[in-house]
Amino acid sequence: DTGSAAAVPINEVDIAYVTPVTVGTPPQTLMLDLDTGSSDLWVFSSLTPSSQVRGQEIYSPAKSSTSKLLSGHTWSIRYGDGSGSRGTVYTDNFTIGGLEVESQAVQTAQEVSSSFTQEQSLDGLVGLGFSTLNTVRPSSQLTFFDNARPKLDEEVFTADLKYHATGSYDFGFIDRAKYTGNITYTPVQQSPGYWTHSLSGYAVGSGAFQSTQIQGISDTGTTLLYLPTAIVTAYYRQVQGAQNSQYYGGYVFPCSSTLPTFTFGIEGARFTIPASYINYTRISPTSSTCYGGLQSSSGLGINIFGDVALKAAFVVFSGTNPPRIGFGTK
Numbered sequence: 001d002t003g004s005a006a007a008v009p010i011n012e013v014d015i016a017y018v019t020p021v022t023v024g025t026p027p028q029t030l031m032l033d034l035d036t037g038s039s040d041l042w043v044f045s046s047l048t049p050s051s052q053v054r055g056q057e058i059y060s061p062a063k064s065s066t067s068k069l070l071s072g073h074t075w076s077i078r079y080g081d082g083s084g085s086r087g088t089v090y091t092d093n094f095t096i097g098g099l100e101v102e103s104q105a106v107q108t109a110q111e112v113s114s115s116f117t118q119e120q121s122l123d124g125l126v127g128l129g130f131s132t133l134n135t136v137r138p139s140s141q142l143t144f145f146d147n148a149r150p151k152l153d154e155e156v157f158t159a160d161l162k163y164h165a166t167g168s169y170d171f172g173f174i175d176r177a178k179y180t181g182n183i184t185y186t187p188v189q190q191s192p193g194y195w196t197h198s199l200s201g202y203a204v205g206s207g208a209f210q211s212t213q214i215q216g217i218s219d220t221g222t223t224l225l226y227l228p229t230a231i232v233t234a235y236y237r238q239v240q241g242a243q244n245s246q247y248y249g250g251y252v253f254p255c256s257s258t259l260p261t262f263t264f265g266i267e268g269a270r271f272t273i274p275a276s277y278i279n280y281t282r283i284s285p286t287s288s289t290c291y292g293g294l295q296s297s298s299g300l301g302i303n304i305f306g307d308v309a310l311k312a313a314f315v316v317f318s319g320t321n322p323p324r325i326g327f328g329t330k
């Protein structure tokens with residue numbers, strides 16, 4: 001089997017991407033954020049207090065003839081950006097792009113943090129990290145990918161995220177029409193549960209490529225690219241008027257700046273992030289100061305290859321044994 005579904009940016013700066021999924025019988029359609037940086041599948045639901053729901057679609061297990069309570073099981077998750085949610089668990093039929101998993105653990109939110117309430121276009125997340133990260137207790141649950149794996153033509157899923165446009169997620173096949181040349185693969189270290197791998201180096205603009213191993217996680221649920229401070233300062237040194245602002249919590253610069261591109265390496269391959277992806281957003285709608293799509297990872301304890309980097313490539317998440325990740329030019 002295979003599946004293919006859209007990845008739709010939820011706002012004009014691609015802060016996150018959502019994908020239509022269906023839960024239950026008859027199917028209830030929700031727009032979920034497919035997140036390779038976590039492993040919980042959770043949804044706004046009929047159990048979410050109405051004071052915390054602001055325009056989101058909800059899953060109502062009572063309206064599904066195939067829902068089953070996973071009795072005595074709860075979950076609670078906190079993301080790197082401080083957002084979080086918690087609740088109870090049902091199993092039900094779950095499909096993405098025509099690919100169905102029967103009896104998928106669907107984590108129903110009984111509480112969500114304010115940033116989720118404020119994001120009216122996002123109805124929950126589908127964790128596509130390794131199932132070891134799942135927070136359901138007393139018994140942890142499998143991700144959609146792990147449940148779908150036995151029926152997939154190929155043990156892969158791919159991400160084709162786009163800048164200010166709708167991209168796609170595919171399951172079970174690698175679509176040759178979505179990239180040129182070959183996919184370059186590199187090993188993944190699956191503990192503690194992220195898609196952890198290394199970049200082979202970087203270049204700022206037309207500068208020389210610096211060969212250096214940079215370990216981090218490819219995380220479709222994180223908006224920006226977070227790298228070591230030394231690399232980030234070298235980048236913004238090329239930008240007139242750029243500064244690392246305590247007030248805004250990162251590098252800002254005049255929106256009129258000419259930004260350099262940023263190139264990262266995967267083994268011998270090179271992928272260049274256009275300057276426009278790094279001119280991320282105005283710090284407020286009428287401001288002429290802009291916030292960068294490349295920021296320092298020093299506060300995070302981990303480097304994160306988020307959407308700003310991933311949307312510059314066609315990415316293959318391979319669940320083979322051992323797992324690996326592949327990047328193709330598009």
Ligand SMILES: Cc1cc(CN)n(C)n1
Nearest residue numbers: 037038079080081221222
């Ligand atoms: C909701 C959410 C998901 C992620 C990335 N895994 N972050 C940083 N926030």
